[in-house]
Amino acid sequence: MIESRLLLATTNRGKIRELKKLLLGLPFKIESLDKYPEFGRYRETGQTFEENSRGKSLFYSRSYPGLVLAEDSGLEVEALDGQPGVYSARFSGSRATDEKNIRKLLRLLKGVPWPRRRARFVCVASLAKQGRIVKCFRGSVSGYILNEPDGRNGFGYDPVFYYPPLKKSFARLRAEEKNRVSHRGKALEKVRHFLAASWQRQS
Numbered sequence: 288m289i290e291s292r293l294l295l296a297t298t299n300r301g302k303i304r305e306l307k308k309l310l311l312g313l314p315f316k317i318e319s320l321d322k323y324p325e326f327g328r329y330r331e332t333g334q335t336f337e338e339n340s341r342g343k344s345l346f347y348s349r350s351y352p353g354l355v356l357a358e359d360s361g362l363e364v365e366a367l368d369g370q371p372g373v374y375s376a377r378f379s380g381s382r383a384t385d386e387k388n389i390r391k392l393l394r395l396l397k398g399v400p401w402p403r404r405r406a407r408f409v410c411v412a413s414l415a416k417q418g419r420i421v422k423c424f425r426g427s428v429s430g431y432i433l434n435e436p437d438g439r440n441g442f443g444y445d446p447v448f449y450y451p452p453l454k455k456s457f458a459r460l461r462a463e464e465k466n467r468v469s470h471r472g473k474a475l476e477k478v479r480h481f482l483a484a485s486w487q488r489q490s
């Protein structure tokens with residue numbers, strides 16, 4: 288076995304729920320940041336998902352004695368020139384909530400016709416260990432921004448993200464359905480392959 292502990296370096300409950308499911312079956316004890324308040328909090332300053340993702344995993348890997356998995360993700364909307372992008376979590380300001388972010392997004396897209404409401408979710412996941420990046424993995428998924436929220440599952444922008452192949456918003460999908468097609472699901476599939484291959488090489 289390579290490492291027996293893996294830290295999920297995120298404070299977002301929605302991400303934690305999905306990541307735990309996506310890592311099931313791997314030979315790691317999965318831990319989360321709640322257990323380690325002494326590590327402090329990483330402040331995101333990067334201009335790209337990759338910069339933030341690397342920054343987060345490196346930051347926590349300097350304190351944690353095992354493998355660290357961080358991810359930076361967000362929504363890029365064509366009609367808004369890729370906004371909110373790396374600002375997805377803070378789109379509506381320093382006291383942002385999912386509801387406020389969605390309200391702002393729908394206000395900006397008011398009157399924008401369907402073809403121009405194309406958007407994609409992007410996820411860059413990074414593995415780091417003791418102050419060094421091990422590898423980064425990317426996943427994305429395309430869809431359209433609805434005129435109003437639909438569905439109650441998931442988190443973040445899921446209620447307004449319509450996924451054409453399943454003819455549903457992400458908030459109408461079950462967790463397993465979303466994980467099969469989502470940006471995070473795709474990036475984590477690559478993480479799983481990488482970890483499984485490393486484990487085989489070392490055992």
Ligand code: ITT
Binds near residue numbers: 296297
């Ligand atoms: P951590 O940095 O602690 O991981 P965060 O929520 O601040 O938590 P990000 O900076 O990566 O994480 O911001 C991601 C935001 O993008 C998230 O808060 C949502 O608004 C949006 N987002 C990402 N993945 C999403 C998904 O699967 N469904 C809906 N919204 C998503």
